[in-house]
Amino acid sequence: MVLLGDTFPNFTAETSTGKIKFHDWLGNSWGILFSHPNDFTPVCTTELARVVQLLPEFQRLGVKVIGLSCNSVASHLSWIEDIKSYAGVSMEKFPYPIIEDESRVLATSLGMLDPSEADKDGIPLAARAVFIIDPNMKMRLSILYPATTGRNFDEIIRVIESLQLTDAHLVATPADWKKGDDVMVQPSVPMEEAKKKYGNKLRIIDLPSGNPYLRMVPQPIETSSE
Incomplete structure (x- = not known):
């Protein structure tokens, strides 16, 4: 099982x-590894097709994508024709x-198995795992x-945009944040430093506690990955 912040395993594998x-x-x-229970299955086909359609977005963010399915390369190569067709x-x-x-x-080594789903021999299949790995090989x-x-x-995609933004700037993204929305100054930034950096762009939310920890600012300029 790989935990957040761990170095992602440097495995060797056969691929399509x-x-x-x-x-x-x-x-x-940056990288995304996403797993699938089986080739030639309906949900999996829609997912891999969606990744094909979203490749320009992943390329914009400097992200490589790789899938995994509990089947052979020969099976994958045949399945790919269905994926391309569904993706249009x-x-x-x-x-x-x-x-x-x-x-x-x-x-198994990455903790992907879903015990409620098994093949014809009763062996558990891979769940729909998503792992996002940064350029330092850390699982994020x-x-x-x-x-x-x-x-x-x-x-x-929203999560990757948040990770890249918060790596580049001392900010955090609130619930339901989308690219372009306001962000929050991280608690580790002293108030005087925040005021000096953001000036009148700094907006402090009044809360019953009187604690000025919720400090909103416009999203900083784009990260260097775009």
């Missing part, structure tokens, strides 16, 4: 685009790799969905 060593494949980019795209080369994990070794976020619930990739 050839053998990879994860850290070498990721390089100095025509391309000779599929734009991201899908990892082979028939043995469930990787799914994980979300685990049950096999029957498709992911919200708009939320995943």
Whole structure:
């Protein structure tokens, strides 16, 4: 099981685009690894197709994407034709790799298995895990969905935008924040420093406690990844 802040394992795997060593494949980019219970299944097909459609957004954010499914490379290569068809795209080369994990070794080591979903032999399948890894190979976020619930990739993009913004500036993003919304000054920033930095852009929310900890400012300029 990989925890937030841990170095993500540097595993070796066969994929639909050839053998990879994860850290070498990721390089100095942000990355998303997302797992799937099985090839040729309805929810999985919609998800991988959605990632194809959102690739310009991931590229804008400097993020590489890689999938995983508990099937062989040969199965993945056949399934890719369905994914492209559902996505409504025509391309000779599929734009991201899908990892082979028939043995469930990787799914097990990363804590991806869903005990409520199994194959014909009763072996648990991978849940819908999402791991976001930063350029330092640290895991920055994980979300685990049950096999029957498709992911919200708009939320995943929102989270990446928040992570990159808060890495570049001493701010935090509030509930339901979206790109362009106001953000909050982190509690570690002294009040005098916040006033000096933001001037009349600093807005302190009055609360019953009288504690001026909720300090809002406009979103800072974009991060260097865009």
